[in-house]
Amino acid sequence: MIPVLSRHWSQEQSWTLESYRRHDGYRGLRAALDMSPDQVIELVKASGLRGRGGAGFPVGTKWSFIPQGADDTSEAHYLVVNADESEPGTCKDMPLMLASPHTLIEGIVIAAYAIRARHAFIYIRGEVASVVRRLRAAVAEAYDAGLLGRSILGSALDLELVVHAGAGAYICGEETALLESLEGRRGQPRLRPPFPAVAGLYASPTVVNNVESIASVPSILLNGSDWFRSMGTPASPGFTLYSLSGHVTRPGQYEAPLGITLRELLERAGGVRAGHTLKFWTPGGSSTPILTAEHLDVPLDYEHVAEAGSMLGTKALQIFDETVCxxxxxxxxxxxxxxxxxxxxxxxxxxxxxxxxxxxxxxxxxxxxxxxxxxxxxxxxxxxxxxxxxxxxxxxxxxxxxxxxxxxxxAHFPGDGRPGGCPLDPAKATAWS
The missing domain is CATH 1.20.1440.230 (NADH-ubiquinone oxidoreductase 51kDa subunit, iron-sulphur binding domain)
Structure with missing residues (x-):
């Protein structure tokens, strides 16, 4: 598969508007503006794009939950991008925003057009100051180029985009806690129902999507739903970013179709570090049940990972060898x-x-x-x-x-007069703290 999201990350100044436009940047937006908002939603639904933030809920279906009326509806609609990447082992949204922020911005404009929103927010962790600066600079470029603000690309679409830096809390990755924080209150989850699609930000209809989910939208508008479905599996179509970390030869971000196996990803990453063997791993960060070497050939999509007793989650593959307790x-x-x-x-x-x-x-x-x-x-x-x-x-x-x-x-229990503790040889064990 030819990479889509990460295809141009290695190019010089890939984060600039000029570079993004050289690689079909904002052509997906132009295609969307030639359609009606409802047609955009139906196209995304037809693509089968599922949320890349953990639960895997269909993106187009989520957009369709927003009450739809005339384009000049008096009730405000909001789009909120969850960029509060907090799951241990997960590192895909930050590189994406750092290397290609305009991919996200274009997706935001398309999504806002589809759900008839005039205000959008990116909620990002304040600790990643370099990403916040890069994102705000890209937003400023988009405003200067008429890609944000009033009458975008000469259309009737108006959109204001705010980059909001949070104080940093794992709980704000939960969408209703994120909305509480965005409104200036303590980040704690809300009782549901009502769901954000009915009463979200400022008690108005709101869509909350993950960064990668929104960043996948421009290529769908540009190439069509059949093209997107040509990758992945029937129930989990498309491409995604897998984060490999831990005891792997070449850790990093690996873009691949959904349904690839850990064995195949490890081949790309040079395998488990030399001289060691796989002991256990997480398919979607520390919040997902761990798997073992017997699950190396489980297709990494939502259905097969669930059948194996875990969850795909954020696709944060943490690899642990036999030295880890x-x-x-x-x-x-x-x-x-x-x-x-x-x-x-x-x-x-x-x-x-x-x-x-x-x-x-x-x-x-x-x-x-x-x-x-x-x-x-x-x-x-x-x-x-x-x-x-x-x-x-x-x-x-x-x-x-x-x-x-x-x-x-x-084996950690004390017995036979000996103290308990880790049974691994301390000389060979890897520090994990």
């Missing part, structure tokens, strides 16, 4: 989720605190069978019972690691 890795993830819990609901606030304590006892070799039973029970009281998906995220690595590596947990 599973208990220690899960303990670090649990510490992260306990820190990032917003504290709104009791199951997550209290549950993640106690999960952290128990994982620390297990890692240090101070736990016994009763502690392991308690760990399972508390995890079960958090997963599916918390206000948002953060509780599920905290429990996924615990449940899945107990399924595949229960013996490694048991």
């Amino acid at each position: 599973v208990v220690r890795a899960v303990a670090r993830w649990t510490e992260f989720y306990a820190h990032e819990s917003c504290g709104k609901c009791t199951p997550c606030r209290e549950g993640t605190y106690w999960l952290r304590q128990l994982m620390e006892r297990l890692e240090n070799g101070d736990a016994d069978d009763d502690d392991l039973t308690t760990l399972f029970e508390i995890t079960d009281s958090v997963v599916g019972k918390s206000f948002c998906a953060l509780g599920d995220a905290a429990g996924s690595p615990i449940f899945s690691s107990l399924e595949y590596f229960r013996d490694e947990y048991l």
Whole structure:
């Protein structure tokens, strides 16, 4: 497959408007303006594009939930791009915005036209200052070129685009917590219903999409839905960015059709680091249940990964070899989720605190069978019972690691007068902290 999103990343000053226009930039927007908003939505629906932020919900269907009326509807519609990339192991949206911000901006203008929005926001983590600067410079270029603002490309479309830098919180990756933060309140998830499509930003109909989801739209408008469906699988069509990190020879971003396997991606990335073997991996960041070497040939699309007992999520493939202690890795993830819990609901606030304590006892070799039973029970009281998906995220690595590596947990117990702790040879073990 010829790369689409990352095709021109390596070219000199790929982030400029001039460079983007040399490679068919904003031609997709011109094609969209020759269509009606409803036709644009139907084209995106026909392409089968699914959200690239985790859940995989069809993008065109999400757009169609917005109440549609006359173009001059008095009710404000908003488009919000979720660029709060927070999932451990995920690093695809930031490189995309850094190397080709106009791909995202063009997608935003097309999406805003389709849902009849006159205001759009990009909510991005404030810590990535270089990306924020790059994005704001690209937005300024687009305004100067008449691609944002009033009468875009001589049409009746007006659009104001704001780049909003958040303070940095994992919980703001949840779309309703993001909207709360964007409105100036503490980032905590809202009760649903009503859903954002009915009452989102400022209680108005709002679409919230991930960066990669929106950035995939211009190529669909330019090349058509059949072209997009020629890649990927029937249920998960198109291309996507896979983030490979950890114990891999060449970590980085790999663009490929949905349905590629980890074995194939590792071949592109030079395999697991020399002299070592794959032990376990995450298909979509630390919030997705871990998989093992027996899952190397599972197609990386939404359906097959779910059948394997995990989720595709953000396609953050974290690779761990045999030197990593599973208990220690899960303990670090649990510490992260306990820190990032917003504290709104009791199951997550209290549950993640106690999960952290128990994982620390297990890692240090101070736990016994009763502690392991308690760990399972508390995890079960958090997963599916918390206000948002953060509780599920905290429990996924615990449940899945107990399924595949229960013996490694048991090996941490003290016995025969010896202290407990990691059973791996300290001289060979890789630090994971």
